[in-house]
Amino acid sequence: MMQRAQKANLQMADRAIGASHATDWRAQTFDAFERAGVEIFCYLPDAGLDAFIHRANAGNARRAVVLSTEEEGVGICCGAWLGGKRAVLMIQSSGVGNCINTFSLVTNCRFPFFLLVSMRGEFGEGNPWQIPMGSTTKEMLELAGFQVFRAAHPEDAVTMVTEGLKMAWRSDAPVAVLLSQRLIGAKDM
Amino acid sequence: MANYLPRAEAARMLMDQVGDQLIVCGLGSPVSDVSSVKDRDLNFYLVGAMGSAAPTGLGLALAQPDRAVVVVTGDGELMMNVGILATIGIKQPRNLSILVFDNERFGETGQQVSHTAHGIDIAAIAAACRFPHTALVRQSHELGKALALTHAMNGPFLAVIKVDHERVPMSIPIKDGVLCKGRFRKALLGTY
Numbered sequence: 193m194m195q196r197a198q199k200a201n202l203q204m205a206d207r208a209i210g211a212s213h214a215t216d217w218r219a220q221t222f223d224a225f226e227r228a229g230v231e232i233f234c235y236l237p238d239a240g241l242d243a244f245i246h247r248a249n250a251g252n253a254r255r256a257v258v259l260s261t262e263e264e265g266v267g268i269c270c271g272a273w274l275g276g277k278r279a280v281l282m283i284q285s286s287g288v289g290n291c292i293n294t295f296s297l298v299t300n301c302r303f304p305f306f307l308l309v310s311m312r313g314e315f316g317e318g319n320p321w322q323i324p325m326g327s328t329t330k331e332m333l334e335l336a337g338f339q340v341f342r343a344a345h346p347e348d349a350v351t352m353v354t355e356g357l358k359m360a361w362r363s364d365a366p367v368a369v370l371l372s373q374r375l376i377g378a379k380d381m
Numbered sequence: 382m383a384n385y386l387p388r389a390e391a392a393r394m395l396m397d398q399v400g401d402q403l404i405v406c407g408l409g410s411p412v413s414d415v416s417s418v419k420d421r422d423l424n425f426y427l428v429g430a431m432g433s434a435a436p437t438g439l440g441l442a443l444a445q446p447d448r449a450v451v452v453v454t455g456d457g458e459l460m461m462n463v464g465i466l467a468t469i470g471i472k473q474p475r476n477l478s479i480l481v482f483d484n485e486r487f488g489e490t491g492q493q494v495s496h497t498a499h500g501i502d503i504a505a506i507a508a509a510c511r512f513p514h515t516a517l518v519r520q521s522h523e524l525g526k527a528l529a530l531t532h533a534m535n536g537p538f539l540a541v542i543k544v545d546h547e548r549v550p551m552s553i554p555i556k557d558g559v560l561c562k563g564r565f566r567k568a569l570l571g572t573y
Contacts, residue, residue, distance in 0.1 A: 272443060274444070275569065276566070300429065
């Protein structure tokens, strides 16, 4: 009996540590946006982005922009920089495909641009409809002119977002950080 | 009276009263219309990325809430990304106006008739997206009223301006996006 209770307690403690670690990297990643002076967050939801969307909406209400389709965010981020403000786009991998032609605004005008992508259609995916975009997201972004960094571990995410934001704004470059499905967890389907 | 304004006249009226408004022109004829009356540093021209004029205007309006931002674009360009009207309706930027030069054609590609020729009503879509002010403009005195509203800072505002579909020679003063971005930012912010 005692052993079972102890085991259950240990399991609970493990889960709590896991949860706080998971919360930490998300919180630290969002902190990196704020430290970099990002003032506008454009997004279409994904489960893997939920914590970021929550934080974006929890601050000044004007800073979060929910989109009807991902390519709106490309124009909004570029327009914000025309006006001197830093904006980022947070979407899921399938939405990358929706943006492709509008990325010409970024590359033709050499706008600094930062894209955070939560991956679907890879590790542990249960929905085959996510696989065509998910399995080609990195290559598509590279073909579109992006510097792409793929975060597989919590510490990668914080570092890559921090450095990716610097690179975008110091080099006037389009940068994407992909949050792998192994990192954020596959959605139950 | 004619039911359509000559687009050159609409562009001239717009640019005669532009003041220090920030202008974003969408792909195609609106770039030519506006720039041939007055090319200025505070005009930003999209010559591609179809559907991105209104999103770019929204980003600019959010970044510069005290400056009037005017998007000038075509009916086809706006329809490509018409969901942006819903996004704008959520954000309610008081300083954003969208002027749709509606020739009821896909002008650049051979004058094929577009959605609005079939009665699709962009002003009604904007009204349904919580734009507090919308207008349908067919006459110059109506355009005068609509242009006054672009300065009123009580938007978002959208006007559909019915313009003729005569082809006029296109003139695009800058196709270099880096230059266009840089001169705009330098004029607005003092930095490239």
